[in-house]
Amino acid sequence: MNNILGIMTHRIMRPENFTRHARSAIAEKFEGVIIYTPKDVNLQKRQIHGCVYQSGGWTRKTVPYPKINMDIGFYPPALEGRASLVKKSKQLRFTGYGLGNKCKIQSHLVGSSVLKPHLLPTEKINSSQQFIQFLKKHEIIMVKPINGWGGRGIIKVTLEKERFVVQRDGAGKQSLPIDRLDSYIRGVLKSGRHLMQKWIDIRNKNGKVYDIRALMQKKDDGEWVMTGMAVREGMKNKITSNIKSGGDAYKVAEYLEGEQGSEEGEALTKSIVEVAEYIPDFVEKSYNSRLSELGIDLAVDRSGKLWLIEINIKPGKMIIKRLYGKKAWEQCLHIPFHYARNLLEKK
The missing domain is CATH 3.40.50 (Rossmann fold)
Incomplete structure (x- = not known):
């Protein structure tokens, strides 16, 4: 055994x-x-x-x-x-270790001069008063569970004159009077810890939200490689691009050239690859910890600016199957086992 x-x-x-x-x-x-x-x-x-x-x-x-x-x-x-x-406990040896919640990850990412220009204003919600100030400053924000994954529990909050509008994926917009903002956010915080992030307009020409998922995996020799990259486009009126809730997948270069023009699209695709390939080594060094794979989510706003949305240590790979086929998907699924074998031999 x-x-x-x-x-x-x-x-x-x-x-x-x-x-x-x-x-x-x-x-x-x-x-x-x-x-x-x-x-x-x-x-x-x-x-x-x-x-x-x-x-x-x-x-x-x-x-x-x-x-x-x-x-x-x-x-x-x-x-x-x-x-x-x-x-x-370090009693068991793992192929990769955790990064902590979204706020902890953000605190490491801001330490990089390369990544800082691509990071959204983000704060952990500590009080309703702090939340209200952040909302007044940015007018439209996203509220996310601090340990959330797969787009679950994300809320878009928009400040209007005497009201605020909240929207969750799959649900209609709810308009509430401004004097209920304090009690509303207190209710959200009762369900767990959350962070707030400035909203950016990452809808395409047809009004659908889209982002880019880059899959970075460590090969058996310990080198990081990008094994797939795809645009995830959400359904109409959704606030996220989650494929599981009915979105579509597209090739990045073609999609961005269609949205931003050929020259700008080509430059953005190159930047996405550069940022995605930079992140794994930086994060491992920043945490002084080993990782096995990363899902890196980036987005392009309507002005053509590239943003880093988040990084995931346990990325889903269904988008690879959707875009590149079953064989490429099976190869991605197998890579972590190849790396595990290599670590076993290295001891």
């Missing part, structure tokens, strides 16, 4: 759902995998009780710590602390 790959996730409904992961591990000469949640880790005994795949089948058993682990989970608040404890 020395040569088994550990995979930590948020829940295991059916082990069979992870058979693809197991086959990728076996293709990289691992004996098998153990799938587990943070609660399955016994930090005192240095053991894991999880679902083990070996010889083509799944069984639940207790094993010593694997020599290398991957983290593919999206943890709810109840599990988030436990997952963090497991990784910070």
